[in-house]
Amino acid sequence: MDCVVTGGNVKVLAKAIHSLSRIGDELYVEPQDDGLALRSVNSSRSAYACFLFAPLFFSRYTVPGGHTFRCKMAIKSVQAVFRSLASLEKTVEKCHIELDEQKNRLTFTLHCKHGLLKTHNLSFQDSESLQAVFDKDSYANVFRSHPRLLVDTVVHFPPSLEEVTVSVSDERMWVRNHVEEEDQSKAMLTELCLASDEFDHFAVQTHNSVTFCLKELRGLLVFAESTGLPISMYFDEPGSPVVLSVTDSVLEGNFVLATLSDDPNKRKNNSRRAHTPPPPPDDFMNDDIDAYLIAMDTSIAPGPSATGPPTTPLAASTCSKQPAAANHRTRLYSEEEEEEEEEETADSAGPPNKKFCSLFFGSVLPPSSQMTTQPVTSQEVLASDSEDDEQ
Amino acid sequence: MKFRGKIVDVACLNHVTRVISTISKLTKTCVLRLTADNLFFVLSGKVANGGVSMWCELSQANVFDEYQMEGVSSEDNEICLEVTPENLSRALKTVQNAKAVKVKLTKKHCPCLTIAAELPTLSSISRVVTHDVPVDVIPRRLWHEFKEPSMPDFDVSVYLPPLKTMKNVVDRMKNLSNFLVIEANLSGEMNLKIETDLVSVTTHFKDLGNPLWGDDASQDGGPSPSRDPEAMAQARVDIRKLQQFLMGQQVNPSKAMCNIVHERVVHLILLHEDVSLQYFIPAVA
Numbered sequence: 001m002d003c004v005v006t007g008g009n010v011k012v013l014a015k016a017i018h019s020l021s022r023i024g025d026e027l028y029v030e031p032q033d034d035g036l037a038l039r040s041v042n043s044s045r046s047a048y049a050c051f052l053f054a055p056l057f058f059s060r061y062t063v064p065g066g067h068t069f070r071c072k073m074a075i076k077s078v079q080a081v082f083r084s085l086a087s088l089e090k091t092v093e094k095c096h097i098e099l100d101e102q103k104n105r106l107t108f109t110l111h112c113k114h115g116l117l118k119t120h121n122l123s124f125q126d127s128e129s130l131q132a133v134f135d136k137d138s139y140a141n142v143f144r145s146h147p148r149l150l151v152d153t154v155v156h157f158p159p160s161l162e163e164v165t166v167s168v169s170d171e172r173m174w175v176r177n178h179v180e181e182e183d184q185s186k187a188m189l190t191e192l193c194l195a196s197d198e199f200d201h202f203a204v205q206t207h208n209s210v211t212f213c214l215k216e217l218r219g220l221l222v223f224a225e226s227t228g229l230p231i232s233m234y235f236d237e238p239g240s241p242v243v244l245s246v247t248d249s250v251l252e253g254n255f256v257l258a259t260l261s262d263d264p265n266k267r268k269n270n271s272r273r274a275h276t277p278p279p280p281p282d283d284f285m286n287d288d289i290d291a292y293l294i295a296m297d298t299s300i301a302p303g304p305s306a307t308g309p310p311t312t313p314l315a316a317s318t319c320s321k322q323p324a325a326a327n328h329r330t331r332l333y334s335e336e337e338e339e340e341e342e343e344e345t346a347d348s349a350g351p352p353n354k355k356f357c358s359l360f361f362g363s364v365l366p367p368s369s370q371m372t373t374q375p376v377t378s379q380e381v382l383a384s385d386s387e388d389d390e391q
Numbered sequence: 392m393k394f395r396g397k398i399v400d401v402a403c404l405n406h407v408t409r410v411i412s413t414i415s416k417l418t419k420t421c422v423l424r425l426t427a428d429n430l431f432f433v434l435s436g437k438v439a440n441g442g443v444s445m446w447c448e449l450s451q452a453n454v455f456d457e458y459q460m461e462g463v464s465s466e467d468n469e470i471c472l473e474v475t476p477e478n479l480s481r482a483l484k485t486v487q488n489a490k491a492v493k494v495k496l497t498k499k500h501c502p503c504l505t506i507a508a509e510l511p512t513l514s515s516i517s518r519v520v521t522h523d524v525p526v527d528v529i530p531r532r533l534w535h536e537f538k539e540p541s542m543p544d545f546d547v548s549v550y551l552p553p554l555k556t557m558k559n560v561v562d563r564m565k566n567l568s569n570f571l572v573i574e575a576n577l578s579g580e581m582n583l584k585i586e587t588d589l590v591s592v593t594t595h596f597k598d599l600g601n602p603l604w605g606d607d608a609s610q611d612g613g614p615s616p617s618r619d620p621e622a623m624a625q626a627r628v629d630i631r632k633l634q635q636f637l638m639g640q641q642v643n644p645s646k647a648m649c650n651i652v653h654e655r656v657v658h659l660i661l662l663h664e665d666v667s668l669q670y671f672i673p674a675v676a
Contacts, residue, residue, distance in 0.1 A: 185525065187525070188481075188522060191522075198518070
């Protein structure tokens with residue numbers, strides 16, 4: 001493999017690598033005919049990101065002929081090559097990436113001003129293919145907006161916040177922090193409501209609520225904001241992953257995040273709620289003082305906002321009720337999967353983990369080496385986020 | 392009990408955000424007292440916070456454009472809540488560009504102060520962000536713990552040097568010792584001293600000036616006129632408490648004073664616009 005990135009594209013490549021570092025510790029590199037794929041996944045397999053740089057992104061792009069080449073390396077090493085974005089812009093004229101298969105090395109050579117050459121030899125390991133299976137174009141709900149909108153939304157949530165719940169109706173999107181049931185009494189709840197006309201594209205087919213981890217998304221937001229590319233967001237039923245993408249003529253970035261899935265009882269409620277009329281228009285700012293006599297007795301007032309989405313925090317908390325032993329994080333799965341099918345496979349005698357992983361990732365290695373071995377206690381096969389569990 | 396306030400002026404929003412942010416750096420939790428005219432942030436001196444107590448007062452008219460408060464009863468027309476100022480600060484900091492901010496006492500899953508802001512957007516419908524900050528209502532029988540502190544019978548009262556300078560000195564002294572001695576006299580001199588087995592360091596401040604507490608100084612417990620102007624009154628305090636106080640100050644106050652009761656307590660008073668902040672640090676042996 002031999003490719004050269006010149007000019008401003010060096011900074012774009014660097015930013016992509018930095019945003020992938022927010023997902024996982026390893027960078028998977030796979031030069032393909034349709035471009036260079038850089039991927040990362042987190043340890044619990046609940047977040048995945050892939051940047052595909054088309055051959056036109058490079059001033060020279062050659063793939064190793066004949067065989068497919070794949071490798072992975074510590075992402076921190078690659079970040080060290082592109083450490084200071086500001087100085088990259090000013091001093092680096094081109095970046096040459098070259099593969100030395102005999103020595104198992106990937107060489108990054110930065111050609112800088114004044115004839116200075118900085119060469120980094122990074123060793124890599126062979127890796128399995130890492131390819132998430134998802135079909136975002138078939139998802140029910142699709143949105144597109146300038147990254148500023150999402151950045152302005154996310155700023156209201158503290159940086160340490162793990163999970164957010166996004167709910168949609170025909171005209172609105174609500175984003176609020178997701179609080180575990182145990183913490184509910186003392187946690188601060190934040191909710192933001194966005195109108196459909198703030199988006200460039202807002203298409204809702206089902207009024208769903210999905211909960212996913214915000215932290216992993218911030219990497220994409222930084223990338224999109226600095227490149228000015230609009231972000232598209234796709235999601236479907238809870239449990240099905242949420243996909244965020246940025247695209248332009250020479251690159252495509254996809255961030256796929258697992259969402260909390262419902263238990264089957266909850267699901268029925270959801271489908272019923274989808275038919276309820278949309279919540280009344282937001283008259284919050286025109287309220288009458290008399291309407292605000294707070295009940296200091298035992299009556300319970302409505303959820304975070306009186307005009308909130310059908311899923312109140314009380315209902316949302318049942319969503320996270322899982323068997324105590326299991327980690328509630330769901331795994332990503334192909335959207336073709338039916339809930340019923342999962343139940344059958346989980347109840348069957350075979351090792352469910354193997355099936356789960358091969359459905360999601362086109363993995364060729366035996367499950368024990370890479371996959372989780374956590375026992376399944378519910379129909380949702382749950383991934384461990386603990387390194388200890390992996391053999 | 393009802394509370395509803397609306398802030399529309401950017402400067403007022405900024406002002407209250409800065410005050411709450413300062414309070415959040417001083418203590419994790421405190422009591423918010425809402426009366427018809429004022430807001431008070433109170434921390435009562437307990438063993439748990441090392442005996443430190445705080446009293447911050449601001450006038451509600453300088454913050455809220457609309458203010459409706461109905462207390463527990465007509466005789467006790469106030470509301471007392473235990474709050475986490477950090478949460479309030481976080482909620483307010485992100486809405487500095489709001490068209491309007493409403494603060495309400497509500498009951499969600501528990502009593503909350505709901506901060507709702509209407510944010511400007513390019514579209515016709517404005518964006519509303521709501522923060523529900525959980526609070527605890529303090530029952531009337533405990534209200535006596537949160538009364539305004541009386542002015543201590545101080546020995547010396549002196550104006551503080553620029554807080555930033557003081558902070559720099561204290562930051563460095565903290566590396567050497569856990570305790571610091573503050574001493575001052577009626578000639579406008581103040582010393583900050585630390586003493587360890589290996590080293591002792593003193594920073595001297597001069598020409599600070601001494602505030603005059605007026606004719607009723609004697610009733611308030613002001614310094615007796617016969618006191619030697621050169622005599623130092625001192626108190627040995629936990630250096631971290633002093634550092635915490637100095638760290639939280641973002642704005643240079645119009646007046647900053649320090650009253651020392653010899654070997655008993657250091658009383659710091661900051662006045663800025665309509666806000667007064669008093670901080671009591673007990674002396675340790």
